[in-house]
Amino acid sequence: MTDAAQDKVIKIGVIYDYSGPLAGGGSELQALGAKTIIDYYNEQGGVEGYKVKAIYADAQSKPDIAINEAIRLIEQEKVDTLLGFYSSAQCVPVSAKVDSLKKFMWITTCISPAVLKDRGLKYVFRPQVHGGMFGELSVEFLHANAKEKFGVDPADLRIAIIHEDGPYGSGVASGNEGKAEALGMNVVLNEGYAATASDLSALVTKLKRARPDIILHTGYNPDITLFFRQAKERGLKFKALIGHGAGYGVVDQLYDALGNDVDYIFNVDPVSIWLLDPKTLKPGLAAMTDMVGQKYLVAKPDTKTKSAHVGMAASNANVFFADVLPRAIKKYGGIDAESLRKAALETDIPVGGTLLGYGVKFPAPGTTNMDGQNAIASPVVMQYVQREVKIAWPKALQTIDPVMPLPKSSPYTK
Secondary structure, three states, X not given: OOHHHHOOEEEEEEEEOOOOHHHHHHHHHHHHHHHHHHHHHHHOOOEOOEEEEEEEEEOOOOHHHHHHHHHHHHHOOOOOEEEEOOOHHHHHHHHHHHHHOOOEEEEOOXXXXXXXXXXXXXXXXXXXXXXXXXXXXXXXXHHHHHHHHHOOOHHHOEEEEEEEOOHHHHHHHHHHHHHHXXXXXXXXXXXXXXXXXXXXXXXXXXXXXXXXXXXXXXXXXXXXXXXXXXXXXXXXXXXXXXXXXXXXXXXXXXXXXXXXXXXXXEEEEOOXXXXXOHHHOOXXXXXXXXXXXXXXXXXXXXXXXXXXXXXXXXXXXXXXXXXXXXXXXXHHXXXXXXXXXXXXXXXXXXXXXXXXXXXXXXXXXXXXXXXXXXXXXXXXXXXXXXXXXXXXXXXXXOOOOOOOOOOOOOOOEO
């Protein structure tokens, strides 16, 4: 690299939650995935002659801190772009603020549709699956398996939807409800609660009265653990429970808190990058998956089951550094928000072209109500068995024939 090239730097503000309840609920793992990719590109000499200077900031699990940190990074640290973000409750206000400041924002996580829906944001992009897709897939999975697994018509399954009442939980629940209605399925309860609640016994009581066969749950980490403990104490029974990312994606924490009670619970998320068949990916990506896994275990040597969160952020960050940034520099001459925006709108990665397996393509501005949303992202349904993560749906990717209803060994068996 020449001396002139070494002088070129892209400053990236990276915001995740390194403290507060969201840190252990998945945000710290997402941060690790993003940092692994940033370090990797710097070890390769940077991107098109630009060294990556990352400035890491802690949102502290609070939306107001996330906004303040974003503004500080832009106005004081003079970053060229922002990357990261875990909580949708943060992304909704931060994205509007960043867009108004005409800075580029690349979201690795925040899944709520509300982050982008009907907002017409110009400089905010999300390669990640959005929550409506999570909510729809879990219902489609039940609809497809009702006859074979439960011996009933899909319309006869009793479904309860419970969710934390922020943008993330509400967005997924909306997807649950909309797809259930479209497929003629029976929702017997749809209830939100505060993720910070210290007691969910009233919710458990409502569920006992509603007598659902299936519970669709969207939450972070402390509230999920609290729900399971109080459900067990109060004798709540069901045939299956499907979670939707966030707290359900942190396998080790769930098992450490709840033991084998977690067995046979489902989770909807982008697939764990370590479960994909390397032969289905573009050449070179399998080696990167291995590299991310090795760095993960160095950083977290006590890890028993690799969380999908690390791979998710690594894959989504890699799309920026491997595809968007090089095009902005080479084709549009810079790293300013307008160059990055034009480059992102030309992203056209086919299936198999990312670590997560799905492709990336953003809609032309104004053609949908989700400007900046990857239109071809897709989650999968996973099932946890003795700390192992299995793919239960779609059939083409299955590594387990889904176990439904819950076996007699589960304390929640109906």
